[in-house]
Amino acid sequence: MPTRREWLFGVGGAAGALAVSAMLSRRSSRNAARHDASLDDATMLHGPYGHSVEPPATLGPTALDDLTIPPLARAGRVARTITITQQRVQVGAGREMDAWTFDGRIPGQILRVREGDTLALTVRNLTPHPHNLHTHGAHAPTQDGWEPIPPGETRTYEFAPRPAGLYPYHCDLLPSAQHLGRGLYGALIVDPVLPRPSAEERVLILGGFDTDDDGRSDLYGWNGVAGFFARHPLKVPVGALVRLHVLNLVPDEPVATFHLHAQTFDVFRSGTRRVPDEHSDVVPLTLGERAMLEMRFDAPGRYMFHPHQPRLAERGAMGWIVAV
Ligand SMILES: [Cu+2]
Incomplete structure (x- = not known):
């Protein structure tokens, strides 16, 4: 059985092309039966653009609107409570993941403030593991959020995010591949005092x-x-x-x-x-x-x-x- 690289690159000439064609056709019928079982390289060859992976059928066209369309910045002190949970989440059709989430969603809610205004974040850790919520950008180091929040505990951070820009917030505990990969991240938008053009x-x-x-x-x-x-x-x-x-x-x-x-x-x-x-x-x-x-x-x-x-x-x- 040739490797994928061999069928893509290793067979030359008309005889080779015929051999490749026959091989792909045999692979194609086998792949049809296991299309959803695993996303191996052969499956990728047959997926049309945009539909090699389907989202869960239960999610309608507006299901991600609140994670996609940012709120307008509110003036003054913006207070938000974020709860860290541990749960299974659907990340594709028939595909679930053991997740850690901010408020049961991946990513967490979109945070938005105006430069100079205050963001007050109350973070509750309802999981059996330590986590935290660290925000990028400039702020007092005491409000950075790098310290672990033990299971069951709550921390509040209050700061005026700056400068105007786009920032991630995320759990910063190690191993990062796990704490980020399981879903503990979100976006913070800081608007300039003189607003960007309406868009x-x-x-x-x-x-x-x-x-x-x-x-x-x-x-x-x-x-x-x-x-x-x-x-x-x-x-x-x-x-x-x-x-x-x-x-x-x-x-x-x-x-x-x-x-x-x-x-x-x-x-x-x-x-x-x-x-x-x-x-x-x-x-x-x-x-x-x-x-x-x-x-x-x-x-x-x-x-x-x-x-x-x-x-x-x-x-x-x-x-x-x-x-x-
Ligand atoms: Cu974490």
């Missing part, structure tokens, strides 16, 4: 899901669900300014990218500056890195997005933006 805003957090508990992500997805935005595209109005807040929280890949088809965008790295750092159609993000991306879709239609890393794209991180 259609969406938050997209890329995560990895270890569904077989072998310490390695085997599914990937935006906002906690593999395959979701391939099945349920983001919708934006034609011609509107669109601002995507994109964060990479995949714990076990050195880098992930956000790549958009058929349109280019301004890249505001970390969202901390008012002028774009570059103009591109792909932006690389290491773990914990993020960027605000601004674009307009002048033609109605479907625009594909995905990480440019095949492993991530093929295992659940394909998506579409539909301009209507």
Whole structure:
């Protein structure tokens, strides 16, 4: 039995092509029967774009809206309570994971404040393990959240997040692959005092899901669900300014990218500056890195997005933006 690499690269000429064709056809009928059983390399060869991984059928098109459409910033002191839970969560059709969550969701709620205003976070740990909630950005070191919160205990952090930008918050305990990989992360948007231009805003957090508990992500997805935005595209109005807040929280890949088809965008790295750092159609993000991306879709239609890393794209991180 040749390896996948051998059938992709190792057989030359017409006889070779016929042999490959016959082999693929035999593999294809075998794969059809086990399509949902495991996402092996052969399955990937036959998955059409965007549908090699399906989201849970119970999730309708608006199921992730509260994790995708950010709230407007409120003036003054913003108080939020976040509860850390341990539970099984569905991360794809028929695929579950032993998760640790902020409020039962992956990612946690979108936090948003205006620069200079105060964020008061009360964090309750209802799991049998120590966890914490550490926020990126500048603040008093006593409010950083790196100390473990023991099981059953509560901590409150109060600070004025700065500077204006886009930040992750996450559990910072070791091993990170486990505490991040099981779902303890979310986004904090800090708006400048002089607001950014009004836009259609969406938050997209890329995560990895270890569904077989072998310490390695085997599914990937935006906002906690593999395959979701391939099945349920983001919708934006034609011609509107669109601002995507994109964060990479995949714990076990050195880098992930956000790549958009058929349109280019301004890249505001970390969202901390008012002028774009570059103009591109792909932006690389290491773990914990993020960027605000601004674009307009002048033609109605479907625009594909995905990480440019095949492993991530093929295992659940394909998506579409539909301009209507
Ligand atoms: Cu943790």
